Amino acid sequence: MPSPLQPSTEAVGMALAAALLIGPSAFAAAPATAGSPGAAAATMAPVAAPLPAWLERRIAQLAAQPLGNPPQSVWRYVYRGRVVYYLPPQCCDQYSVLLDDQGTVIGAPDGGLTGRGDGRAADFHAVRSQGLLLWRDPRGQGPQAPR
Template identity: 45%
Template sequence: MKKLTIFILGITFAFYGCKKEDLSKEIPSCIQESINQIAAGEVWNPPAKVYSFTYDNQTVYYFPPRCCDIPSLLYDKDCNLICAPDGGFTGRGDGKCPDFGDLAADQKLIWEDDRN
């Protein structure tokens, strides 16, 4: 019984001792403000997510389509809208960055709305 207790405690400390990578320091304040606005509103279906990618030699921030005919949004580090890579009525975004799906690299999930 003592060995089992020590094992469970060891697993617990290992699990809770692991630190989640803190990406908040890397997220530009304007992107964080957009995330805060989404989090303060109603829960999206599907839940909202924000990703970072490397695209066109820069870090960009991708907000996937909310639903149906709503386009995704792609921002640079200064929150300048680059394009809508996908979604919208055609599903192909606004056509301003048709190569995003092929050239975007280093995908990182930086935020996901975990509310129900």
């Protein structure tokens, strides 16, 4: 029996198949649970509201790129009282991206040569809440929370 933090292979396969048929706006992850540095592993679940059009386009761009290391993902959080979207950093000292609800870059909370981002959202990891995995490149293996 899989643990609550690791969905069964069958459940993951069904969710990925549904996401491919319906598209990213129809699915998001269950809310993260407390106890891990960022969020716990997530499972796919239907979402009532569609994703913003700009975010749908951004996800399509990410999906068209080569598989990232780690695989690309998009997370929604509440930060300083407003909804934001977080794209974790990729390999080799690249910056993360934190976007507001209109798709405007707020800053890079982490990544870069120091791993501490660009300084414009330095408190993001400490004060963010209500983490929700919206999309993760299905070519990667298993759900994984950013740090």
